[in-house]
Amino acid sequence: MRRYKSQTGSMYDRISEQRTQEQLHAKTANTEQKRLAAATPPRCERFITNELSFVRPISFTDKTFHVFTLTDIAPSPFSLVIGRTPIGGDSDLETMTQLLLADLAKSLLHLQWVEPLCPAIVAGIDARRVEFTWRQQGQLVHQLQLIFLLYDEHSQPLLMQVTGTSNHPKGMTPEERSAFYSIVESIQLRQRFSVDDEVATNI
CATH class of the missing domain: 1.20.5 (Single alpha-helices involved in coiled-coils or other helix-helix interfaces)
Incomplete structure (x- = not known):
């Protein structure tokens, strides 16, 4: 059937x-x-400043710093400087940090380490922190510095330095330290891709 x-x-x-x-x-x-x-989000193709952006020829080296002070008359009691330095593509954070510390030891008078080099995090990426004092024309200078690696808009690696500098005769005050860390904790990366991220993906 x-x-x-x-x-x-x-x-x-x-x-x-x-x-x-x-x-x-x-x-x-x-x-x-x-x-x-x-x-990974695509890297920005434009160089971005405070109020504008433009296409930067790759042959033009960026030597800009962001400098923030409390007074118009130098020296400011406290200042914050954000610097960016192009580095080699095979550079790593630990090596660049050690080279930077060696340069500081050679160039700063009466250098004293307040806190030795130690790991830190800035905007979710690996960083190094160091704190030291030195003397400029006999006056005490107290600096706190965070160091990490990023890329510029041409995908070239950068050594980033966020430095807080106090000219207080007894060293950095609690208020100055608090102001420094409040800024650091609010940092957001325009691109979340760091040099260390790429190194990890290539292992």
Whole structure:
């Protein structure tokens, strides 16, 4: 006897198959969204200043610093400087930090380490912190510095330095230290991709 499949059963089979395909499509789309969210954002192609941006020829070396003071008359009791220095593509944070400390030891008079080099975090990326004093024309200078690596808009690695400097005769005050860390804790990277991230992905 020939058996015929009912139209009702066939309809339910098609509905079930359609739901299966929709679930598979939704799962695939969700996986792709997660992959894109985790992917490294494209680096900015424009050089960005405070009020404007422009396309910087790669042959033009950026030597800018951001300098913030409490007074218009130098020296300011406290200042904050953010510097950026181009470095070699094979440089790592530990090596660059050691070279920087060696340069400080050579160039600063009566250098004394208040806190030795130690790990830190700036905007979620690996950094190093160091604190020291030295004398300029006989006057005490107290500095707290954070060091980390980033890329510029041409994908060239940079050594970043955030330095708080106190000219208080007894060293950095609690208020100055608090102001420094309040700024550091509020730092957000325009791009979350750091030099160390790329090194990790290439291991």
